[in-house]
Amino acid sequence: MVKYTLAQSPEVILTVPGKDSTKAREKAMDQLMELMDAGKLPTDLSEGFGSQQLIEVKEPAGDPASDEDAVTQAVQVLSNLATLKLKMQESRTEALAVRKAVDILFTEQPVSEEEITHLKEGFKVLKTFAQANLRYQDARAKAEQARAVLDQALSSES
Numbered sequence: 001m002v003k004y005t006l007a008q009s010p011e012v013i014l015t016v017p018g019k020d021s022t023k024a025r026e027k028a029m030d031q032l033m034e035l036m037d038a039g040k041l042p043t044d045l046s047e048g049f050g051s052q053q054l055i056e057v058k059e060p061a062g063d064p065a066s067d068e069d070a071v072t073q074a075v076q077v078l079s080n081l082a083t084l085k086l087k088m089q090e091s092r093t094e095a096l097a098v099r100k101a102v103d104i105l106f107t108e109q110p111v112s113e114e115e116i117t118h119l120k121e122g123f124k125v126l127k128t129f130a131q132a133n134l135r136y137q138d139a140r141a142k143a144e145q146a147r148a149v150l151d152q153a154l155s156s157e158s
Contacts (some may be wrong), residue, residue, distance in 0.1 A: 003050065003057035004028045008043040013057060025051035071153045074146035081143040084136040095129030098122030 002024050004014045012035070014028040029051045035041040101119050104111055 003118050004043075004054040006032075006043065006049075007053070007055060008045070009041065010055075011044075012041065014054070020056050022051070025054055028054055066155065070149050074149040074153075077139070077143050077146035078150070081136070081139045084132060086138050088132040088136045091125055091129040091132060094122070094125050098126045102126075 001015055001017055002020050004016075004025070006012055012032075014026040014031045016024045016031070018024045030047070032054075034039070036045065098119070101115075101122060104115065105119070
């Protein structure tokens, strides 16, 4: 079903089956003509009126399908947050140890080739942790809104 109204008389609603199309607009124009012939149209359209001047009336955005989509998306965002949190936690301890070892590069102490090799291998862990942490922080900010969507969907008040 599609609904149309007139800019001159927004209280007049013309409902026709189907989607917005030329055919649907023609059917709405037929209804408009019937209203005019019956004298039930509160507006004078003596200057002429075409089907393209009909305004489609959109339904409010609160339809159940879009609400369900929002809940599904919210759950996906929270699931992603959980995965990122695990990845971040898994590499955190090792990354912090590598980070402490980095300080040796800034001292005058002699460093062995073995220590440098170990440190270079640790950079991969450090990079992985840092990237996972950044993604987690970003996902956490987005998940706040997802949590609010779920809270609203789970509330017993309508």
